[in-house]
Structure formats: structure tokens, C-alpha cells
Amino acid sequence: MELDRESFEALVADALDGIPDEIANLVHNVVVLVEDESPPDDPDLLGVYDGVSLTERSGDHTGLPDRITIFRRPLLEMCADADELVREVRITVVHEIAHHFGIGDRRLHQLGYG
Secondary structure, three states: OOOOHHHHHHHHHHHHHOOOHHHHOOOOOEEEEEEOOOOOOOOOOOEEEEOOOHHHOOOOOOOOOEEEEEEHHHHHHHOOOHHHHHHHHHHHHHHHHHHHOOOOHHHHHHOOOO
């Protein structure tokens, strides 16, 4: 499947907009980026959370924003059509935001966001 970067970024923005306000209001100091390729050592990686989850932070936590990166090319390659891409982008965005809240991969797989 092919989709230009601007349109893909719009899908990511739509996925972020779809997060319920009561959860979105708890996400602070997090930037969401789109990169074309995943790291060479993990070419199938769809997204990554880089930061200190809320459950691991101390009361005086400061520093650079946490980062969520969504990888465009691996998502495009795994999806057969636009509907599947929208679904997988949403799952990936929710998955990475859940890591910000300290939710691990095992629990995310149980919830259908693996």
C-alpha cells in the first residue's frame, strides 16, 4: 500500500484525536513524530515510546519531552487497504500512549492493542 507522508501524518493525528478526552488530558510533555523507516535492527517495528512512563517518574521529574515515534513504511507494508491502515495506525498510537501510562506489552496484547 502507498500513502504520502502528509496523508499518513493526518491518519496519526486522527488517531490521536480519537483518544478519549479523559485520557488525552493526562498526557503531558509528549511529542508524537512520524518517521519513514523503523530502526535497521528492528525493521518490522511499527512504533516506539521513548521516555519515562508515568508509573516510573519521581515527583520532581523534569527534562525533555517523552517521544512517541510512528514508523510509516512498516505500517504501509503490512496493510492491504486503507481501512486496515487506519485501524493499524490507531492500534499503534494507542499502544505507544499506553506505554506512557506504564502499561506493558503483555497487557496490551490482552486488550487487543498488541
